[in-house]
Amino acid sequence: MKRVWFLVGFLILGLWVSAACAGEWWILTEEGVKQVLDPQKLTVLKPGEVWRDPYLGMEFVWVPGGCFEMGCGPWDGDCHDNEKPVHEVCVDGFWMGRYEVTVGQFRRFVEETGYRTEAERSGGCLIWDGKKWKFDKGASWRNPGFSQGDDHPVVCVSWEDAKAFAKWLSKKTGYRFRLPTEAEWEYACRSGGRKVKYGTKTGDLSHDLANYWKIGGRDRWKYTSPVGSFPPNELGLYDMSGNVWEWCEDRYDANYYARSPRNNPKGPSKGKFRVVRGGSWGLNPRDLRCADRVWGGPGYRGDLQGLRLVRPVASQ
Numbered sequence: 001m002k003r004v005w006f007l008v009g010f011l012i013l014g015l016w017v018s019a020a021c022a023g024e025w026w027i028l029t030e031e032g033v034k035q036v037l038d039p040q041k042l043t044v045l046k047p048g049e050v051w052r053d054p055y056l057g058m059e060f061v062w063v064p065g066g067c068f069e070m071g072c073g074p075w076d077g078d079c080h081d082n083e084k085p086v087h088e089v090c091v092d093g094f095w096m097g098r099y100e101v102t103v104g105q106f107r108r109f110v111e112e113t114g115y116r117t118e119a120e121r122s123g124g125c126l127i128w129d130g131k132k133w134k135f136d137k138g139a140s141w142r143n144p145g146f147s148q149g150d151d152h153p154v155v156c157v158s159w160e161d162a163k164a165f166a167k168w169l170s171k172k173t174g175y176r177f178r179l180p181t182e183a184e185w186e187y188a189c190r191s192g193g194r195k196v197k198y199g200t201k202t203g204d205l206s207h208d209l210a211n212y213w214k215i216g217g218r219d220r221w222k223y224t225s226p227v228g229s230f231p232p233n234e235l236g237l238y239d240m241s242g243n244v245w246e247w248c249e250d251r252y253d254a255n256y257y258a259r260s261p262r263n264n265p266k267g268p269s270k271g272k273f274r275v276v277r278g279g280s281w282g283l284n285p286r287d288l289r290c291a292d293r294v295w296g297g298p299g300y301r302g303d304l305q306g307l308r309l310v311r312p313v314a315s316q
Contacts, residue, residue, distance in 0.1 A: 047192065048236040051095055051311070055172045056105050060095035060311050061236045063184075067091075068193025070186055071257055072291040075195040082254040083291045089183045090263050095311035096180060096188050099227035099238050100246065101165065104150030106141060106157070109168050117141055118158040119301045125156035126302035128282055144303040146223040153224055153244045153306040159274045159298040162247045162307040169309070179249040180310040182275045182293070183265050189241070189278070189290035191234035199240025199278070199290050201231035210242035211281050212288055223281055223303070241279055241288040244306030248275040252295035273297055280304035 049062040067090040072079035109115060117140055119125040125139035139145055141156045148155075157165075159179075166177045180188070189199035196203030200210055207217030211225040218230060225243055232238045250267025252275045267275065273295040279288030282304050286292070296305070 045093070048234075050098065050236070053169065053173050053175065053177075053311075055169065056108060058101075058105060058169075058309070059098040060309075061098045063094055063096050063188050063235055064192065065091055065093035066187070066193055068187055068190065069195070070183060070260075072289075073195065076197050076289060076291050078197075078286050078289065079291070080293070082293050083257075085257055087257055087260055088262055089187070089260065089265060091181075091184050091187050092264060092313060094180075094184055094313060096184070096235075096237060097308040097310070098232075098236065100153035100244055100306050100308050101162075102150060102227055103141070103148050103152050103154045106154040106165060107150070109165050113168060115161075115164060115168075117156065117161045117301070118299050119156045122299070126300075127156075128303060139303070144223075146303070148224060149226065151226040151228075153227055153239070155224065155244055155303045155306050156301045157247075157305060157307060158301045159247050159296070161301070165307070166309055175311055177309045177311050179247050179307065181264070181266055182248045182250045182277065183260075184310060185246070185248050185277045186290055188235060188237055189233070194234075197289055197291075199233050199237070199288075201233060203233075205241065205285050205288060210288060211239070212242040212279060213282055213284050221281065225281070239278075241290070242283075243281055244278070245276045245280045245294070245302075245304050246278045246306060246308045248277055250275045252293070276305070 045062045047062060047064050051060045067088055069086050070089040071086040072083035073086045119140040124135055124137035125144060126133060127136045127139045127145040136145060139156060141154050144155045162179060166179065170177045187193045190196055198205045207219035210230055211219050211221055215222060228238045233240055251271035252273040253268040253271055256268055276294045276296055
């Protein structure tokens, strides 16, 4: 028996050494061999563990990798055609912004770089004036048509603006940041791929759980609410349903699910639109579902539109 355990230990040591040489680390736990993303700590990251970037102090939550049924299934029950077919997808673990990027965080970026958003350069932002949607030439993240504090999610930012912010923070910190892939976003919204309809604490929807159209309950805000005003989902992520729409990295294709790869899909290689997820303060419950897919051109900006960042592991 001692010889068997010696051989097992030798094999584990070999796995550890070879993985370390490849830039990956593994340890033996009671549950088996697990990957370690920080070789200085040599500990296993737990779901919901929080990391703060060293420059803005933006909080990120650890989302363990796994496989799930992506798309609109029977548990959803209110499907659009572009949310089908349901298909198995597996994603590697990643760090996701605990909150949507705020006005205050975006202001730091603008003040340090002198960056001008597409709304400021190219004629404004689409806003709700209380009666109808209109393109307001004077609207931008600075003035989206309603009052915001620094703790509100930034709006009127295009996909290009979001990418510029991620690039700036990556340079400032030495860590890589990007927008989430569509698969990562839905997996996180579903609290790790669970068969729930909304990205809320219970998986259900009410005005005590999310900020969306028609106020009531805890949702006393007519427009955006301060980030973290509602309970998080089971991973500790806030506002995954409602408050503001969030840009994803992927190009959009209504039929992509029929040919999506199983592992870490990154969307189609061609297409003029980008994926948007999560719903917002100005939308109805059907638009807040984790499976809901909408799209916009990379230059689109509106007072419903914001962003959330991901910090991927080194190989992503």
